[in-house]
Amino acid sequence: MKRRTRIFRRAGLLAAFLLLPFLVLQAKAQTIPVETAHNALVLQVTQGKNVNMIYYGKKLSSPGEYVQITGEYRQTQDYTGMYNAAYTPSGSRNLLEPAITVTHADGNNSLALKYVSHQVKQVSKGVSLLSVQLKDPVYDFEVTLYYKSYFKEDVIEQWSVIEHHEKGNVELHKFASANLCLKGKSYWLRQFHGDWAREMQPEVSELTHGIKTLDTKLGTRADLFQPPVFMVSLNQPSTEDEGEVLYGALEWSGNFRFDLEVDPQNNLRIIAGMNNYASTYSLKPGEEFKTPPFITVLSSKGKGEASRQLQDWARKYQLMDGESSRLTLLNNWESTFFDFDENKLKALIKDTRKLGVDLFLLDDGWFGNKYPRNSDHAGLGDWQANKKKLPDGVFSLVKEATKDSVKFGIWIEPEMVNPKSELYHQHPDWIIKQPARPEYYFRNQLVLDMSNPKVQDFVYHIVDNLLTKNPGLTYFKWDCNSVIYNAHSSYLGNQSHLYIDYVRGLYKVLDRIRKKYPHIPMMLCSGGGGRVDYGALKYFTEFWPSDNTDPLERIFIQWEYSYFYPAIATSNHVTAWGKQPLKFRTDVAMMGKLGFDIDISHLNDKDLQFCRKAVKTYDSFKNIVWHGDQYRLADPFTNDVASVMYVDKTKSSGVVFSYLVNNRFGKGSKLPIRFKGLDASKKYRIEEINLYPGTKSTLKANQVFSGDFLMQIGFNPDVNAQRTSVVLKLEEVK
Ligand code: DGJ
Numbered sequence: 001m002k003r004r005t006r007i008f009r010r011a012g013l014l015a016a017f018l019l020l021p022f023l024v025l026q027a028k029a030q031t032i033p034v035e036t037a038h039n040a041l042v043l044q045v046t047q048g049k050n051v052n053m054i055y056y057g058k059k060l061s062s063p064g065e066y067v068q069i070t071g072e073y074r075q076t077q078d079y080t081g082m083y084n085a086a087y088t089p090s091g092s093r094n095l096l097e098p099a100i101t102v103t104h105a106d107g108n109n110s111l112a113l114k115y116v117s118h119q120v121k122q123v124s125k126g127v128s129l130l131s132v133q134l135k136d137p138v139y140d141f142e143v144t145l146y147y148k149s150y151f152k153e154d155v156i157e158q159w160s161v162i163e164h165h166e167k168g169n170v171e172l173h174k175f176a177s178a179n180l181c182l183k184g185k186s187y188w189l190r191q192f193h194g195d196w197a198r199e200m201q202p203e204v205s206e207l208t209h210g211i212k213t214l215d216t217k218l219g220t221r222a223d224l225f226q227p228p229v230f231m232v233s234l235n236q237p238s239t240e241d242e243g244e245v246l247y248g249a250l251e252w253s254g255n256f257r258f259d260l261e262v263d264p265q266n267n268l269r270i271i272a273g274m275n276n277y278a279s280t281y282s283l284k285p286g287e288e289f290k291t292p293p294f295i296t297v298l299s300s301k302g303k304g305e306a307s308r309q310l311q312d313w314a315r316k317y318q319l320m321d322g323e324s325s326r327l328t329l330l331n332n333w334e335s336t337f338f339d340f341d342e343n344k345l346k347a348l349i350k351d352t353r354k355l356g357v358d359l360f361l362l363d364d365g366w367f368g369n370k371y372p373r374n375s376d377h378a379g380l381g382d383w384q385a386n387k388k389k390l391p392d393g394v395f396s397l398v399k400e401a402t403k404d405s406v407k408f409g410i411w412i413e414p415e416m417v418n419p420k421s422e423l424y425h426q427h428p429d430w431i432i433k434q435p436a437r438p439e440y441y442f443r444n445q446l447v448l449d450m451s452n453p454k455v456q457d458f459v460y461h462i463v464d465n466l467l468t469k470n471p472g473l474t475y476f477k478w479d480c481n482s483v484i485y486n487a488h489s490s491y492l493g494n495q496s497h498l499y500i501d502y503v504r505g506l507y508k509v510l511d512r513i514r515k516k517y518p519h520i521p522m523m524l525c526s527g528g529g530g531r532v533d534y535g536a537l538k539y540f541t542e543f544w545p546s547d548n549t550d551p552l553e554r555i556f557i558q559w560e561y562s563y564f565y566p567a568i569a570t571s572n573h574v575t576a577w578g579k580q581p582l583k584f585r586t587d588v589a590m591m592g593k594l595g596f597d598i599d600i601s602h603l604n605d606k607d608l609q610f611c612r613k614a615v616k617t618y619d620s621f622k623n624i625v626w627h628g629d630q631y632r633l634a635d636p637f638t639n640d641v642a643s644v645m646y647v648d649k650t651k652s653s654g655v656v657f658s659y660l661v662n663n664r665f666g667k668g669s670k671l672p673i674r675f676k677g678l679d680a681s682k683k684y685r686i687e688e689i690n691l692y693p694g695t696k697s698t699l700k701a702n703q704v705f706s707g708d709f710l711m712q713i714g715f716n717p718d719v720n721a722q723r724t725s726v727v728l729k730l731e732e733v734k
Contacts (some may be wrong), residue, residue: 221485381423409475672714
């Protein structure tokens with residue numbers, strides 16, 4: 001007996017001895033949790049002063065327990081810490097894809113980043129900021145990591161600030177904003193690609209071991225082929241209501257790069273930031289290099305919750321005036337293109353009033369004299385009203401609009417120049433082009449060098465002059481139709497700064513505009529949705545998702561945008577595109593910020609009557625669409641009838657839009673559609689709205705159901721080949 005006890009005791013001591021280093025490491029490791037309402041992102045400082053990311057998932061009720069994360073997370077210990085460094089340096093012990101790569105002033109390429117300190121600051125109610133200082137033990141080189149957490153919305157913004165005090169410039173070859181590490185059995189990426197009029201096309205695939213890079217190198221209209229957003233589901237593709245899913249988005253209106261790496265230990269490493277392509281940055285001693293914030297939102301309840309959280313965050317914290325109102329409008333682009341004069345525009349202003357929308361938006365073609373803007377071949381850069389088309393300038397139009405109680409907005413494309421323009425001849429040095437190579441055009445134009453302060457000043461004054469000379473001007477559409485070819489600046493000494501300094505220059509101008517005109521609404525446009533990102537949306541109240549306004553296509557395009565951006569930011573116009581009836585076109589445009597781009601004078605009486613009433617109907621529920629919660633009920637990719645619902649925050653009213661998207665074999669809504677987001681205990685009256693004059697709803701009037709019924713059993717909007725789009729209004733019955 002005694003012998004056995006001795007053996008056990010010895011074995012116990014031996015086990016304790018073997019486990020000792022591990023226990024010591026555990027005891028000494030310090031965890032830094034960044035917590036939001038449902039999640040936690042946890043950093044760990046190891047004994048060797050490395051900072052690793054050990055967890056990003058549903059939060060534990062006791063934060064003290066994160067320190068016990070072991071097992072599959074054992075790679076957090078120093079000997080394998082390269083898998084999950086919170087900011088992976090290169091050239092020392094880390095051999096995986098780096099977040100940062102540098103060449104020091106003395107030519108050395110190695111970097112190690114060790115923990116120095118960290119602080120947490122309460123920024124405002126519900127918003128806190130963690131900063132973690134890291135330093136190279138050999139070089140006077142520092143990186144501070146920032147994690148700004150929005151508690152209620154489950155959003156975390158991450159960025160880094162890089163600084164050094166070496167005896168000369170340090171070359172930054174890679175400079176990510178964020179370096180995440182997640183743990184799952186498998187990872188399912190939903191990425192997006194596109195082109196002009198084909199924005200936001202989704203692709204879902206399982207990530208395999210190795211690196212998948214999503215990036216752009218186009219410079220200005222940077223997102224033409226790929227937007228700076230993606231989502232990854234963990235373990236299986238998530239649905240609207242189930243599964244763990246992470247959304248990622250970069251606040252940057254230029255080249256970006258996302259590396260998604262499934263590493264040898266099956267972690268998902270995400271390294272996100274500005275693209276380092278052709279952009280090695282030479283950093284002076286004492287200069288700060290701040291990377292743009294990378295946003296993540298994580299949900300364990302599927303894509304629907306993640307996007308509602310992100311939309312809430314955007315309205316409250318990021319989108320310009322996200323919690324206020326928007327102007328409905330009539331735009332003249334599709335109805336006139338470049339062919340208009342003062343009289344035609346004055347008639348359109350009258351039509352705007354007749355239609356009942358808030359604003360008339362004058363699009364491209366109003367400027368240029370020596371080189372009139374009568375097509376997209378000439379005039380860009382010469383921002384004086386064309387004397388032939390507008391003999392009394394923009395002013396007389398603004399005056400006319402004001403007289404008719406209509407607001408007036410104007411189109412500009414201030415970063416661009418046509419070779420056929422006075423600006424091109426006056427300031428060749430302001431243009432991005434290679435000095436010794438032939439010019440190469442995109443939409444017959446070139447890009448101005450926004451890294452040059454003189455160009456920044458010029459662009460600022462385009463806006464400022466228009467506003468100063470026309471105090472009644474209330475809206476801008478800011479377009480950007482070119483990519484950057486032949487990237488070369490005659491201003492910059494270091495050409496590899498161009499892509500980054502361009503965007504910084506653009507933001508300087510927008511900051512200046514917002515300082516003087518904090519609330520003027522501005523639409524972000526880039527030949528459609530070529531520049532939609534949360535960096536730009538800090539300055540813009542809304543964006544133009546696509547020039548493709550065929551409502552059938554738009555259902556799909558708007559569906560995909562809605563994962564990331566709230567409806568209040570999404571400009572949708574009723575145009576002549578597509579074969580769908582006017583009602584269908586209007587219903588689709590109502591799922592966002594409504595506008596029209598049709599010739600009102602060509603509408604027959606019934607169409608006009610319908611449009612006028614639709615504007616009033618929209619006014620009656622627009623706040624639910626703009627500020628409520630969005631639920632994607634039926635996916636157009638997998639159903640014959642697509643359906644989207646908006647519910648106000650008090651759950652007392654809602655709007656449901658349903659469309660026939662597949663018309664084969666007499667398809668339609670055979671089954672009820674289950675609503676979401678209602679209060680099960682409340683009763684709701686359902687009414688079909690926005691009917692075309694002379695048509696009657698096929699639905700029984702005054703039907704009342706409990707929220708429980710509508711969410712469990714559902715409601716059939718009776719969409720079919722005769723009723724291809726149906727809008728329902730839900731109102732609580734007390
Ligand atoms: C591209 C935009 O997407 C259109 O809406 C229109 O403004 C044209 N540019 C004007 O040139």
